[in-house]
Amino acid sequence: MxxxxxxxxxxxxxxxxxxxxxxxxxxxxxxxxxxxxxxxxxxxxxxxxxxxxxxxxxxxxxxxxxxTMLRQLALDVQLLGANTAGQLIHALYRSLQEDFGLQQFVLKIAVKPKNKARIPDEAAVSGNTKVSAEIVGLKKPLLGNKISKEMQALLPDDCNTVAESFLQLPIPIGGGTGAVLLAADADVNRFAEGLATESVEYMAAAVGAALSRIMGYR
Amino acid sequence: MxxxxxxxxxxxxxxxxxxxxxxxxxxxxxxxxxxxxxxxxxxxxxxxxxxxxxxxxxxxxxxxxxxTMLRQLALDVQLLGANTAGQLIHALYRSLQEDFGLQQFVLKIAVKPKNKARIPDEAAVSGNTKVSAEIVGLKKPLLGNKISKEMQALLPDDCNTVAESFLQLPIPIGGGTGAVLLAADADVNRFAEGLATESVEYMAAAVGAALSRIMGYR
Structure with a gap:
């Protein structure tokens, strides 16, 4: 074999x-x-x-x-120190610009104080009935590329950029919406429709609580 | 084959x-x-x-x-609405008890207001020189089972439990420590030495900012 x-x-x-x-x-x-x-x-x-x-x-x-939460906590500490609407707006704007990185924004107050608090002229729109009614009618944050002409006109001019997305954040004063925080961005995704609004709602609650106190609302 | x-x-x-x-x-x-x-x-x-x-x-x-951060943000909104030291203490205590789950705690204010703000008697210790000096000398949160007799005596009596761990949280008023938030717990680990103090420092900053405003400090 x-x-x-x-x-x-x-x-x-x-x-x-x-x-x-x-x-x-x-x-x-x-x-x-x-x-x-x-x-x-x-x-x-x-x-x-x-x-x-x-x-x-x-x-x-x-x-x-x-x-985002840490930024809000830092903003809260600033708001907690504010005695007047002017101080509150100053603290809010500094935080929006430096901490939150926003360029185009404005706070507009549609209701009158219940006390002698002075609202800075550039923040008061209670004289403009149409705009005031639109602000008071805002019930939740609006994000996206849609905004009324009247609301957009409230934003500061920015000739260098075209706003592609907007935030319209209702601020509670007393029992209802009493002011609005408007913001615009050249980035269409910055305030895209459908984004979570949880963090801006913390901001609205804090700014609203401070404004309510300052303006004599309970 | x-x-x-x-x-x-x-x-x-x-x-x-x-x-x-x-x-x-x-x-x-x-x-x-x-x-x-x-x-x-x-x-x-x-x-x-x-x-x-x-x-x-x-x-x-x-x-x-x-x-923890959400609890602090909710507390901030309450503090933002407080006009007086009494309102602030009421909001703080409710949050400590209901949101943070504490049973034994107290806020003691060691400095005098720079304005006409009234400090509730149960919170004022500016008359007690020794205790006031110890509070003003606190520079960072203390956790653990060590506490001076004077500080422990500030806590409300709780006959049912033996305190095994303590928090001594300095509250900034104006430029320095002006008050203390004391808390005690029967659980030795609740305020164990060496735990992170980040979250209680947010609370100290918020309470301090509100107290500074109410008491006329800048």
């Missing part, structure tokens, strides 16, 4: 090695076994990469939320 | 099948290959479980921080 004969025999009897696999210490066509293990490895690695990516997104979101 | 002969030949030539493995479509002793793949799978799964556990911890931490 020589090697050629054995090889020839084995080729002619393809099941022979399978039948005697155990006693000969061989495994046949184990590609399926190995490729299953390899598929498991690949699936696991895919899962790890997916989780790592989700983790990065969640961390970035969480960090962004934290930053 | 019969099967017995072939088997005998193969047993006598252990390397024969290895030499012709490819042409015969067999693999020999692939246990090592498979166990490597299995080890990779096991390592991947361990990595996934570790990441999932880290993810859960980070989410829980992030959620706890968020909850």
């Amino acid at each position: 020589n090697k050629e004969n054995v090889l020839a025999f084995l080729r002619e009897h393809p099941d022979f090695l399978a039948e005697h696999a155990d006693e000969l210490g061989v495994r046949l066509r184990d590609e399926k076994v190995r490729s299953f293990a390899q598929a498991q490895v690949a699936a696991s690695q895919l899962k790890i990469e997916k989780m790592a990516s989700q983790l990065r997104t969640m961390l970035a979101d969480s960090e962004a939320n934290r930053t | 019969n099967k017995e002969n072939v088997l005998a030949f193969l047993r006598e030539h252990p390397d024969f099948l290895a030499e012709h493995a490819d042409e015969l479509g067999v693999r020999l002793r692939d246990e090592k290959v498979r166990s490597f793949a299995q080890a990779q799978v096991a390592a991947s799964q361990l990595k996934i479980e570790k990441m999932a556990s880290q993810l859960r911890t980070m989410l829980a931490d992030s959620e706890a921080n968020r909850t």
